[in-house]
Amino acid sequence: MKLKLRIWRQESSGCKGRMVEYEVDNISENSSFLEMMDLLNEDLVSEGKEAVAFDHDCREGICGSCSLTINGIPHGPQKATTACQLHMRHFDDGQTISIEPWNARPFPVIKDLVVNRSAFDKIIQSGGYISVRAGSAQDANAIPIPKQDADFAMDAAACIGCGACVAACKNASAMLFTSAKVSQLNTLPQGKPEKDRRVLNMVKTMDQAGFGNCTNYGECEAVCPKEISLDMIAKMNRDYAVASVKNFFGTVA
Amino acid sequence: MKLDSKIPDGPISDKWKNHKFALKLVNPANKRKYNIIVVGSGLAGGSCAASLGELGYNVQCFCYQDSARRAHSIAAQGGINSAKNYQNDGDSAYRLFYDTVKGGDFRSREANVHRLAEVSENIIDQCVAQGVPFAREYGGLLANRSFGGAQVSRTFYARGQTGQQLLLGAYSSLSKQVSVGTVKMYPRTEMLDIVKENGSAVGIITRDLVTGEIKSWAADCVVLATGGYGTVFNLSTNAIGCNVTATFKAYKKGAGFANPCYTQIHPTCIPQEGEHQSKLTLMSESLRNDGRVWVPKFKEDADKHPSEIAEDRRDYYLERKYPSFGNLAPRDISSRSAKEACDDGRGIGTTGLGVYLDFEDAIKRLGESAIRERYGNLFDMYECITGENAYQRPMRIYPAVHYTMGGLWVDYNLMTTIDGCFALGEANFSDHGANRLGASALMQGLSDGYFVSPYTISGYLADNGVKDPDPESDAFKQAESEVKERISTLMSIKGKKSARHFHVQLGKIMWEYCGMARNEKGLKKALDLIPQLREDFYKDLSVPGSSDSLNNELERAGRVADHLEFGELLCRDALERRESCGGHFREEYQTDEGEAQRDDENFAHAAVWEYKGKDQVPARHQEELQFDNVKLAVRSYK
Numbered sequence: 001m002k003l004k005l006r007i008w009r010q011e012s013s014g015c016k017g018r019m020v021e022y023e024v025d026n027i028s029e030n031s032s033f034l035e036m037m038d039l040l041n042e043d044l045v046s047e048g049k050e051a052v053a054f055d056h057d058c059r060e061g062i063c064g065s066c067s068l069t070i071n072g073i074p075h076g077p078q079k080a081t082t083a084c085q086l087h088m089r090h091f092d093d094g095q096t097i098s099i100e101p102w103n104a105r106p107f108p109v110i111k112d113l114v115v116n117r118s119a120f121d122k123i124i125q126s127g128g129y130i131s132v133r134a135g136s137a138q139d140a141n142a143i144p145i146p147k148q149d150a151d152f153a154m155d156a157a158a159c160i161g162c163g164a165c166v167a168a169c170k171n172a173s174a175m176l177f178t179s180a181k182v183s184q185l186n187t188l189p190q191g192k193p194e195k196d197r198r199v200l201n202m203v204k205t206m207d208q209a210g211f212g213n214c215t216n217y218g219e220c221e222a223v224c225p226k227e228i229s230l231d232m233i234a235k236m237n238r239d240y241a242v243a244s245v246k247n248f249f250g251t252v253a
Numbered sequence: 254m255k256l257d258s259k260i261p262d263g264p265i266s267d268k269w270k271n272h273k274f275a276l277k278l279v280n281p282a283n284k285r286k287y288n289i290i291v292v293g294s295g296l297a298g299g300s301c302a303a304s305l306g307e308l309g310y311n312v313q314c315f316c317y318q319d320s321a322r323r324a325h326s327i328a329a330q331g332g333i334n335s336a337k338n339y340q341n342d343g344d345s346a347y348r349l350f351y352d353t354v355k356g357g358d359f360r361s362r363e364a365n366v367h368r369l370a371e372v373s374e375n376i377i378d379q380c381v382a383q384g385v386p387f388a389r390e391y392g393g394l395l396a397n398r399s400f401g402g403a404q405v406s407r408t409f410y411a412r413g414q415t416g417q418q419l420l421l422g423a424y425s426s427l428s429k430q431v432s433v434g435t436v437k438m439y440p441r442t443e444m445l446d447i448v449k450e451n452g453s454a455v456g457i458i459t460r461d462l463v464t465g466e467i468k469s470w471a472a473d474c475v476v477l478a479t480g481g482y483g484t485v486f487n488l489s490t491n492a493i494g495c496n497v498t499a500t501f502k503a504y505k506k507g508a509g510f511a512n513p514c515y516t517q518i519h520p521t522c523i524p525q526e527g528e529h530q531s532k533l534t535l536m537s538e539s540l541r542n543d544g545r546v547w548v549p550k551f552k553e554d555a556d557k558h559p560s561e562i563a564e565d566r567r568d569y570y571l572e573r574k575y576p577s578f579g580n581l582a583p584r585d586i587s588s589r590s591a592k593e594a595c596d597d598g599r600g601i602g603t604t605g606l607g608v609y610l611d612f613e614d615a616i617k618r619l620g621e622s623a624i625r626e627r628y629g630n631l632f633d634m635y636e637c638i639t640g641e642n643a644y645q646r647p648m649r650i651y652p653a654v655h656y657t658m659g660g661l662w663v664d665y666n667l668m669t670t671i672d673g674c675f676a677l678g679e680a681n682f683s684d685h686g687a688n689r690l691g692a693s694a695l696m697q698g699l700s701d702g703y704f705v706s707p708y709t710i711s712g713y714l715a716d717n718g719v720k721d722p723d724p725e726s727d728a729f730k731q732a733e734s735e736v737k738e739r740i741s742t743l744m745s746i747k748g749k750k751s752a753r754h755f756h757v758q759l760g761k762i763m764w765e766y767c768g769m770a771r772n773e774k775g776l777k778k779a780l781d782l783i784p785q786l787r788e789d790f791y792k793d794l795s796v797p798g799s800s801d802s803l804n805n806e807l808e809r810a811g812r813v814a815d816h817l818e819f820g821e822l823l824c825r826d827a828l829e830r831r832e833s834c835g836g837h838f839r840e841e842y843q844t845d846e847g848e849a850q851r852d853d854e855n856f857a858h859a860a861v862w863e864y865k866g867k868d869q870v871p872a873r874h875q876e877e878l879q880f881d882n883v884k885l886a887v888r889s890y891k
């Protein structure tokens with residue numbers, strides 16, 4: 001395949017970026033999108049030009065590193081697929097493809113297609129855990145958990161923290177990401193004791209980090225490579241309402 | 254080099270208990286005075302950093318990804334073993350110990366393996382308490398599956414994303430410690446050297462991958478949990494960034510490197526498609542619970558569509574050769590059998606390097622929805638990569654480099670031969686001998702991190718007191734300037750070829766001469782070719798851009814430079830181990846039936862390599878392995 005690429009190049013966070021055009025040839029339909037990028041970079045490097053910087057690691061859709069906006073869509077056109085799992089057979093020979101970084105204020109560009117997503121870590125640090133010291137746990141089968149609840153928690157826990165949800169949202173809302181973690185932990189019996197403070201703190205941190213409100217566009221769910229459902233946001237909103245009331249009466253544990 | 258394994262006295266089942274009691278403790282009020290560096294945030298590093306933080310130490314944790322949550326452990330699919338015996342099928346810590354020693358082809362240290370089996374039960378408790386959503390039965394209790402090399406069902410799993418869920422569990426504990434201030438996390442930071450003073454590890458040198466800043470970090474001890482070195486083969490199931498740099502730098506500073514030739518080739522990966530390929534994708538071994546492996550019985554059928562090959566013209570070779578374990582034969586054996594079939598001209602797919610993993614019978618027996626429930630995401634992943642639907646047509650699979658059993662030599666306390674430098678997880682050599690059983694790496698990483706190192710590191714600190722080393726000292730300055738020099742060497746070659754180019758070449762040499770089957774002639778050839786390639790690298794490498802900003806090419810060049818030296822060590826080790834055992838198969842040493850033939854008389858030891866300086870042949874030392882509990886026997890899965 002032969003392709004025209006329009007790629008966002010930006011020296012560093014302070015600099016202005018711009019779209020630059022490239023051409024690649026002899027791309028196999030069976031190669032992945034990132035392998036196509038590798039070949040472009042290999043050409044650039046052999047000419048002594050700087051390679052296009054992008055984040056990637058596992059290349060199997062699980063680490064959440066890759067973060068490309070392809071033809072305007074985070075992770076590209078293929079449903080439930082990360083950029084690293086997207087294969088070139090889904091594109092046409094001769095097609096022009098635009099490649100940009102996540103476009104969201106809370107994720108500033110570091111260089112080219114690489115953005116800073118540390119705000120996500122901060123949200124987790126503010127409550128995305130169950131406080132249990134190593135060695136203090138009881139037997140794993142002591143609390144039976146209905147399969148339905150375990151499955152729901154797993155659906156929520158499947159989030160890979162890539163940030164596509166934020167990138168797709170006009171408001172740069174992180175509700176899908178945050179609610180996935182809240183829903184996982186608040187559903188399980190182990191997570192109940194910290195349920196209220198968890199949701200209050202995580203939402204507060206999310207707001208402070210500059211993520212916008214959720215106004216129900218639903219774009220986040222549409223681009224999520226793990227198909228995390230909007231039900232998580234509904235669950236978080238319910239938990240948040242309950243916790244806020246308790247907070248008002250000063251009864252949050 | 255002195256190799257004192259420090260195995261405690263006493264019967265095997267009491268060793269760890271007694272040792273824990275014998276280890277000195279640090280007074281709770283003094284703990285915050287100690288600084289500990291943990292390099293790596295995977296299962297081993299993440300759990301270790303979190304646990305040390307919980308104890309009250311001051312921990313600095315580093316990883317090269319942009320978040321601790323993205324460490325390569327995230328990619329583990331199939332599951333984690335534990336001797337819980339929830340299935341009441343005869344499991345016990347002793348059986349897990351036995352299976353692991355046998356599975357490792359009698360090349361691991363009994364005492365360490367027994368401890369691993371003992372604490373395996375605590376791991377599941379810990380993870381469930383953290384909110385890890387393991388699969389459950391309708392009654393609400395935890396579900397299990399079986400994995401290769403075991404006849405009991407002891408593997409816990411979270412769909413096909415067990416590593417992700419365990420890592421997110423460790424990451425959540427780590428995040429809690431970050432929020433309370435005991436752990437400071439430094440992502441996008443790569444360790445490029447370890448610093449020693451008076452023979453002890455006192456810190457590391459890092460490069461900030463965003464700003465390029467080279468920095469010294471001092472601490473009372475250093476923990477390396479930097480994962481395995483499978484990427485020395487370029488194509489592997491590992492993440493692209495996995496590397497040998499941290500452990501290799503420690504080796505160069507005096508840490509013995511044990512058994513580098515023990516590499517695991519996983520039998521069920523998606524076959525390579527072409528030159529563009531950057532990595533190989535694993536299809537979890539759990540698939541072998543329900544999938545049947547076969548190739549055509551006759552060469553002339555190899556190009557046919559699988560549905561056109563009649564049942565009696567198929568060779569279910571694992572079931573044929575290993576009737577009692579069948580499709581669940583251990584990884585080394587399954588991989589080698591696949592290679593044999595392909596060497597015999599019966600491999601399938603366009604390259605002839607592939608075998609079928611067929612679910613037709615399981616779908617007939619259990620229904621498609623049951624199979625979808627068990628493996629849906631794996632089938633989806635397979636379709637996404639190959640464009641084929643495995644519910645309708647058998648998967649094509651082929652072995653690929655997956656895991657490395659070798660690593661830094663450690664004693665019972667997980668300390669390397671450098672005083673104060675510990676190695677955990679895949680980075681050390683300790684528990685899997687010459688072959689790792691499925692679902693045991695996650696167990697080992699978490700055992701090392703949650704339940705072993707917090708004790709042994711405390712013991713070390715209590716013995717040595719607060720060292721409070723000075724990051725401005727000569728030792729640090731010297732190490733910093735060496736790191737800077739190495740970087741400027743790479744930047745200034747200004748040749749024509751990318752680091753990737755050299756990595757691909759190295760991978761080809763390694764796979765050809767030191768892959769699934771090795772022999773003296775080939776290994777010698779590799780030992781000839783690698784230094785030549787290294788020479789080309791230093792003549793023709795191109796790293797555009799600058800070293801004081803984010804530069805992916807520079808990162809890769811540094812890692813490839815280390816692999817180009819390390820690959821040689823790996824081949825040397827493979828050459829010197831004149832026997833076949835586990836994942837190390839020397840063609841000269843096999844039984845009449847083509848099985849691996851160990852030489853217990855001469856090789857029942859761990860080979861430990863000591864760096865002797867640039868262009869010098871490293872020295873080979875031995876830790877003799879004693880088998881007091883498990884009788885040395887021919888490993889049979891028939």
Ligand SMILES: Cc1cc2nc3c(=O)[nH]c(=O)nc-3n(C[C@H](O)[C@H](O)[C@H](O)COP(=O)(O)OP(=O)(O)OC[C@H]3O[C@@H](n4cnc5c(N)ncnc54)[C@H](O)[C@@H]3O)c2cc1C
Pocket residue numbers: 292293294295296297298315316317318324325326327328329330331332333334415416442443444445478479480481490491492495496498499535655656677678679680691692693694695696698
């Ligand atoms: C595809 C796949 C599937 C697997 N499935 C299973 C399974 O089902 N069951 C099982 O038991 N095992 C499985 N394994 C093996 C298992 O996942 C690994 O052995 C294990 O997770 C390794 O954990 P670790 O903590 O030692 O290292 P890793 O998770 O690799 O972590 C290494 C850490 O070190 C950091 N690091 C590395 N070098 C540097 C440096 N120079 N400077 C700074 N930081 C550095 C990295 O950033 C990372 O944080 C699988 C492996 C693969 C590849």
Ligand code: FES
Pocket residue numbers: 055056057058059060061062063064065066082083084085
């Ligand atoms: S590179 Fe890991 S999810 Fe894409």
